Amino acid sequence: MDRMIGIDYGLKRTGLAASDPLGIFAAALDTVDSTKIIEYLEKYASRETISRFVVGYPVNMDGSPSASLPAVEAFLKQLQKAFPTVPVTLEDERFTSVLAHRIMIDGGMKASGRRDKKSVDKISAAIILQSYLDRSSGAGIAVDPDAVPPSRSRNKTRSKR
Helix, strand or coil, X not given: CEEEEEEECCCCEEEEEEECCCCCCEEEEEEEEHHHHXXXXXXXXXXXEEEEEXXXXXECCCCCECCCHHHHHXXXXXXXXXXXXXXXXXXXXXXXXXXXXXXXXXXXXXXXXXXXXXXXXXXXXXXHHHHHHHHXXXXXCCCCHHHCCCCCCCCCCCCCC
């Protein structure tokens, strides 16, 4: 079955996520030492068919390239060389780390678990991939911001019911 792979590339660690075979959901997969990412992906590709890579593209808030862009571009060249037939899509990765922390908090993860950067990296990769999946399927959901409950961590003065 075909799977899309989300990649949150970093200088030290790379977070990975994989889609379900239907390309609807993204799930955090693993965090790998960045020097071994191509080797890891080649092993993964020996078990599963990879139909697309969705790579987080680092840009600043104003849309200008971030300082980590040269490293990501070097990685993209390695990826293209190792997987010349697999298409690569670049996805804006702004706010993915913030969203990953929010997901961990809302999921009830303890502070000690949230400090583990490996968890943040693979959840960020899942956010990058899910963003692409939602946009490419046309299944974007309009959400009324007033209908979303506040984060449990931010609502310290919750009333007792």
